[in-house]
Amino acid sequence: xxxxxxxxxxxxxxxxxxxxxxxxxxxxxxxxxxxxxxxxxxxxxxxxxxxxxxxxxxxxxxxxxxxxxxxxxxxxxxxxxxxxxxxxxxxxxxxxxxxxxxxxxxxxxxxxxxxxxxxxxxxxxxxxxxxxxxxxxxxxxxxxxxxxxxxxxxxxxxxxxxxxxxxxxxxxxxxxxxxxxxxxxx
Numbered sequence: 001x002x003x004x005x006x007x008x009x010x011x012x013x014x015x016x017x018x019x020x021x022x023x024x025x026x027x028x029x030x031x032x033x034x035x036x037x038x039x040x041x042x043x044x045x046x047x048x049x050x051x052x053x054x055x056x057x058x059x060x061x062x063x064x065x066x067x068x069x070x071x072x073x074x075x076x077x078x079x080x081x082x083x084x085x086x087x088x089x090x091x092x093x094x095x096x097x098x099x100x101x102x103x104x105x106x107x108x109x110x111x112x113x114x115x116x117x118x119x120x121x122x123x124x125x126x127x128x129x130x131x132x133x134x135x136x137x138x139x140x141x142x143x144x145x146x147x148x149x150x151x152x153x154x155x156x157x158x159x160x161x162x163x164x165x166x167x168x169x170x171x172x173x174x175x176x177x178x179x180x181x182x183x184x185x186x
Contacts, residue, residue, distance in 0.1 A: 005035065006077045008040055019148075051096060080109070111142070136174050142163075
């Protein structure tokens with residue numbers, strides 16, 4: 001199964017990216033799945049002008065990204081909270097590559113505040129449905145992310161490991177079953 005983790009913050013010094021790095025390392029080491037990391041800081045997508053419905057229809061500078069988006073069986077979307085919603089960069093990404101039919105979405109939010117991006121998580125649930133994706137019901141809401149992970153993506157607050165493990169178990173349970181039945185669903 002191909003899983004793409006999307007680090008949704010375009011900020012150069014992103015604390016959200018710390019969590020994405022940790023999840024990438026965890027999934028790569030603990031599963032046999034092919035795990036990629038799409039970092040929105042590395043992709044300068046223009047504001048939506050046209051939808052890329054296949055890798056071949058994407059401009060050359062975005063073709064590799066298009067191939068990864070269309071090849072993914074599941075996504076773990078990691079977003080900060082921007083004005084009670086998810087990052088505009090992530091929305092722009094999925095606007096370019098919509099209709100992720102029958103793909104599992106693991107929703108992860110992060111904030112330096114006490115709510116951990118809960119409002120962004122609620123909005124991501126709506127976006128996932130709009131993309132025809134399947135949201136894993138267990139969300140990973142991460143308050144005080146700057147205190148839980150260091151700049152290299154290492155977990156420094158071990159008390160958070162249980163939340164991560166529960167999220168990963170539930171996400172993988174659903175994603176593996178959906179991917180195994182993709183031929184029936186499509």
